[in-house]
Amino acid sequence: xxxxxxxxxxxxxxxxxxxxxxxxxxxxxxxxxxxxxxxxxxxxxxxxxxxxxxxxxxxxxxxxxxxxxxxxxxxxxxxxxxxxxxxxxxxxxxxxxxxxxxxxxxxxxxxxxxxxxxxxxxxxxxxxxxxxxxxxxxxxxxxxxxxxxxxxxxxxxxxxxxxxxxxxxxxxxxxxxxxxxxxxxxxxxxxxxxxxxxxxxxxxxxxxxxxxxxxxxxxxxxxxxxxxxxxxxxxxxxxxxxxxxxxxxxxxxxxxxxxxxxxxxxxxxxxxxxxxxxxxxxxxxxxxxxxxxxxxxxxxxxxxxxxxxxxxxxxxxxxxxxxxxxxxxxxxxxxxxxxxxxxxxxxxxxxxxxxxxxxxxxxxxxxxxxxxxxxxxxxxxxxxxxxxxxxxxxxxxxxxxxxxxxxxxxxxxxxxxxxxxxxxxxxxxxxxxxxxxxxxxxxxxxxxxxxxxxxxxxxxxxxxxxxxxxxxxxxxxxxxxxxxxxxxxxxxxxxxxxxxxxxxxxxxxxxxxxx
Numbered sequence: 001x002x003x004x005x006x007x008x009x010x011x012x013x014x015x016x017x018x019x020x021x022x023x024x025x026x027x028x029x030x031x032x033x034x035x036x037x038x039x040x041x042x043x044x045x046x047x048x049x050x051x052x053x054x055x056x057x058x059x060x061x062x063x064x065x066x067x068x069x070x071x072x073x074x075x076x077x078x079x080x081x082x083x084x085x086x087x088x089x090x091x092x093x094x095x096x097x098x099x100x101x102x103x104x105x106x107x108x109x110x111x112x113x114x115x116x117x118x119x120x121x122x123x124x125x126x127x128x129x130x131x132x133x134x135x136x137x138x139x140x141x142x143x144x145x146x147x148x149x150x151x152x153x154x155x156x157x158x159x160x161x162x163x164x165x166x167x168x169x170x171x172x173x174x175x176x177x178x179x180x181x182x183x184x185x186x187x188x189x190x191x192x193x194x195x196x197x198x199x200x201x202x203x204x205x206x207x208x209x210x211x212x213x214x215x216x217x218x219x220x221x222x223x224x225x226x227x228x229x230x231x232x233x234x235x236x237x238x239x240x241x242x243x244x245x246x247x248x249x250x251x252x253x254x255x256x257x258x259x260x261x262x263x264x265x266x267x268x269x270x271x272x273x274x275x276x277x278x279x280x281x282x283x284x285x286x287x288x289x290x291x292x293x294x295x296x297x298x299x300x301x302x303x304x305x306x307x308x309x310x311x312x313x314x315x316x317x318x319x320x321x322x323x324x325x326x327x328x329x330x331x332x333x334x335x336x337x338x339x340x341x342x343x344x345x346x347x348x349x350x351x352x353x354x355x356x357x358x359x360x361x362x363x364x365x366x367x368x369x370x371x372x373x374x375x376x377x378x379x380x381x382x383x384x385x386x387x388x389x390x391x392x393x394x395x396x397x398x399x400x401x402x403x404x405x406x407x408x409x410x411x412x413x414x415x416x417x418x419x420x421x422x423x424x425x426x427x428x429x430x431x432x433x434x435x436x437x438x439x440x441x442x443x444x445x446x447x448x449x450x451x452x453x454x455x456x457x458x459x460x461x462x463x464x465x466x467x468x469x470x471x472x473x474x475x476x477x478x479x480x481x482x483x484x485x486x487x488x489x490x491x492x493x494x495x496x497x498x499x500x501x502x503x504x505x506x507x508x509x510x511x512x513x514x515x
Contacts, residue, residue, distance in 0.1 A: 013161030018274045020168035025270050026336060027175045031185045033341025036123040036259065041186040042266040043114050044130030045193060046251055048138040063232030064146065066376055067225060069153045069292040081213055084150055087229055089220040091146060095139040106132050114262075116255030123259075126186060133190035140197030147204040150213050153289045159207035163200045170196035232380045249391075250410040253398055260346060261407040267337055268353035268411065272361065275321035279365045283310050287369060291376035303376070304434070308441045310369045315445055316501060318362040319452050320492045325358035327459045328484055331470055335481040339474065349407065356408040360415025363422040370425040373434055382428060390421035447501030454495035455488050462487050 032038035064087060071080040102109060106128050110117065117124040148160040174192025179185040208215060222230075254261040287310045294303040325332070329351040338347040374383050394417035401409030429435035462484060469480035496502040 013158065013165065014278045017162075017164035017168055018278060020165060020172065021270065022336060024168050024171045024175070025267065026339075027172065028185075028189070029267065029337040029342040030340030031175060031179070033263075033343070033346065035263075035341065036120065037126060037184050037186040038266075039255075039259065039262040040117075040123050040126035041130050041189055042262050043110075043117075043127045043251060043255075044134045044186075044190055046266070047113065047131055048135050048141070048193070063229045063375070063380065065149045065153055065288050066292040066295075066378055067229055067232070068149060069289050070296045071225075072153060073293055073296050077212065080153075081215070083225050084146070084213065085215050085218050086221065086223050086226050088143065088146055088215055089218050090222070090226055091142060092139075092217070093220045095142055099136055099139050102135055103132055106135075113252060114255040115252065116257070120259075126184075130186055130190040133187075134193040137193050137197040140201050144197075144200045144204050147201075147208050147213075147215075151204070151207060151211060153292075154211055154213070155289070156207070156211055157286070159204060163203060166199050166203060167193075167196040170199060232375075232378060249395060249398060250414060253402060253410055254407055257402065257407055260349065264346065264349045264353050264407050265411060267333070267350045268357055271325070271332060271336075271354055272357040272364075275318055275361060276364045276368070279314055279317045279321070283314050283365070283369050286310075288372035288375060291372055295376045303373075304436055305438070307369075307373055307435060308438050311366065311437075312441050312444050314365050314369050315362060316448050316496070318365045319448050320455055320488070322358050322361040323452050323456050324459065324488050325354055325361065327456060328463060328488075329354040329358070331463065331477075331481055331484060334470060335477040352405075352408040353411045356405070356411035357415060359412060360418040363415070363418035366422045367418065367425065370422065370429065370435075373429055374425075377434070383425065386421055386424045386428070389424065390417045393417050393420055444501050447499035448496060450499045451492050451495035451501055455492040458491040459484060459488050 028038070028041075032041065068080055068084060071083055110124065110128050110131065114124070114127055117127055144163060148163070151157070151160050171189060171192045174188045174195075175185060178188040178191065182188040182191070205215075250265055251262060254265055287306060290306055291303055294300075294306060330348070333347045333351040333354060337350065338344060371383060374380065394413050397413035397416055398410050401413050403409070405412065426435060466480040466483060469476045472480075493502070
């Protein structure tokens with residue numbers, strides 16, 4: 001499997017999804033602004049997404065993909081499919097019980113997850129209503145995650161990578177077509193999330209059938225392989241999803257801050273998630289089945305080389321994204337979101353949060369790459385211990401920094417905790433001999449850092465030159481932002497070539513059929 005080609009496939013669809021996500025968020029910002037309905041919807045949207053990323057994409061994939069890949073390589077597709085069917089039935093039953101209990105206890109659950117809403121009946125009641133509508137999305141998207149793990153193990157990345165596109169299309173349709181018929185735009189968006197889960201499940205069901213993995217639903221049984229899966233999943237729930245845990249802690253504490261704080265963090269995180277999705281999720285998705293296969297074949301040199309290339313590719317793209325956000329946060333938020341109900345103070349507060357989140361951007365994406373190095377070796381315990389440490393540090397920093405920086409303090413605490421998480425994961429892998437940096441990685445990262453400083457100088461100068469344009473009308477702001485983006489991309493790419501962080505032939509390798 002060509003890692004770069006797989007990354008290009010996943011990253012390309014993720015980029016399309018993020019572009020549609022920006023369209024969606026621009027519509028939401030203009031319609032809802034940063035008021036009580038927006039705060040309530042963002043909590044309702046975050047909750048099932050948190051559990052999805054923590055259990056389905058995080059813990060479940062960490063256990064399922066290595067086991068499925070091993071069966072596929074050593075026992076054949078028949079036994080691999082039987083294991084997938086057993087996992088599907090157990091997962092479905094477990095999630096059905098979990099979602100049902102959550103629906104019954106939602107008012108009490110909301111008191112824990114958004115305690116600041118308790119004294120605001122409007123926000124609290126809306127949050128409970130919206131979350132009851134969106135929460136079944138967890139069940140549907142977890143089944144989607146299982147099917148995605150199957151397809152990724154079969155090196156069929158396109159259908160899986162396209163599923164977030166469907167979510168954004170459903171939400172765009174909800175805010176534009178359904179909102180006028182609902183009590184509020186928040187109700188329309190909540191139903192849009194629920195419908196999106198059904199659409200995504202149908203989409204991947206068809207893709208699995210075409211791949212020869214038409215899954216049946218047997219009676220749930222704790223077979224030896226399912227027990228092994230659960231053993232791997234339980235500790236991985238925290239280890240693989242520590243960034244998501246930190247983000248939820250941010251929401252809990254943000255609910256205690258002035259109205260709008262939850263919305264500021266949401267909009268800032270949406271921009272922050274662009275490079276995390278395009279780079280971190282894409283590389284992590286591609287590297288896990290590859291490392292699982294190499295480890296199953298006892299190919300340690302191959303596994304080391306694959307991890308080095310994944311880290312190289314990740315930092316090559318994450319470093320310029322971090323500096324771009326740090327330098328142009330105000331211009332980005334002003335241009336993308338400031339319109340309708342989203343006013344200048346809201347834009348400034350959101351840009352403040354984006355700057356703080358951006359400090360940890362390379363760490364967020366490296367966690368997505370380093371985690372699979374553990375999961376491929378069926379070690380889910382170590383990321384748990386690392387995750388607990390990072391989460392405790394995040395909580396302590398949250399309580400300190402929010403006193404001085406309000407909602408941006410929560411974002412900065414998350415960034416610092418992510419760097420701690422990344423550093424510990426890398427250090428432990430290095431001590432075990434599972435991460436040995438080669439000369440190419442060190443040379444390329446040195447060149448990337450030099451290229452980033454060239455890009456930063458260009459952006460700093462151009463931002464001052466275009467300052468008047470960003471105070472003009474919407475068309476002027478859009479054109480000025482496009483000029484900043486183009487200048488940043490061109491200057492970084494050119495400098496990366498000069499400093500040999502990137503070579504032209506490697507761009508062509510993205511389309512290569514061979515490694």
